[in-house]
């Protein structure tokens with residue numbers, strides 16, 4: 001049942017080209033440059049009417065929401081607020097008929113996220129879900145749903161469920177941007193063209209990570225890790241840190257790289273490996289200088305980048321080059337090396353990768 005893989009988590013990481021092809025199937029038809037979200041249940045007029053969007057989730061799904069904010073604000077130009085479900089549900093959030101609340105949940109059964117959905121609906125807002133499990137409670141109670149179609153995820157640490165959530169957000173942001181006329185035909189066409197190449201780019205990214213176990217060995221004795229990224233890669237830094245904590249029990253923190261100088265920089269010494277996600281967008285140079293600040297203080301830098309420039313080699317202890325794709329889709333690719341890094345650390349430490357201590361696949365108590 002593990003298909004020859006040592007753990008479900010590894011199998012699920014390698015399933016991502018297929019899982020994402022399934023998320024996309026039937027939603028970007030060849031004959032027309034537009035997105036079809038069959039279960040969304042919202043008309044163009046409704047999509048135009050929203051003045052505010054809330055994205056509400058827990059854990060890894062909350063990280064997907066943080067990426068979702070970038071996508072929706074960029075492509076649909078509507079203000080987005082991201083909240084953790086256990087906070088949103090108890091703070092009397094400002095929701096009205098002009099608010100769209102989007103609940104993100106792999107299982108569709110997370111107690112706090114379900115309560116957040118009821119809270120939003122109780123205030124007359126529209127609420128739709130991004131879910132993996134068909135007919136789950138959150139999917140059933142929402143006004144509409146985008147299924148991620150990742151297939152069953154057995155490993156407790158979410159991998160393919162996360163990257164398919166990112167893809168669902170891209171589709172939703174395109175649909176919203178289209179309805180709100182904030183997206184030109186040209187931009188829509190170019191993102192759709194990039195989406196079509198995504199499964200094969202994921203395959204190439206998996207191939208680019210074949211030496212990840214050796215990288216993990218270099219830092220096998222480390223007790224703490226820092227993960228840094230900016231912009232749409234900042235949530236990926238958070239997710240990289242969460243994956244490492246969950247399955248290897250190594251302490252890790254994710255930070256927006258620009259925040260480093262406001263505190264975490266005090267942690268940096270030659271015992272602290274820092275994983276930097278540096279993709280070629282408008283923040284590349286800034287991330288790069290954050291990396292130099294870490295190096296100047298003796299920190300060990302592992303950089304994950306789509307920049308193929310050899311000049312990078314002398315600037316970091318380990319450079320992991322991955323393929324490049326449209327910036328909106330880069331978070332899908334950068335997630336993969338971080339999943340594999342966490343996986344190999346956990347295997348080296350001999351933890352129970354698929355069933356980490358104290359964690360459950362579906363958190364149905366608050």
Ligand code: F6R
Pocket residue numbers: 058059060061062104105106107108109110113156157158159246361362363
């Ligand atoms: C982390 C992880 C958890 C879940 C969280 C929400 O790998 O799996 O953080 O993301 O418990 O679960 P769902 O998405 O089912 O609501």
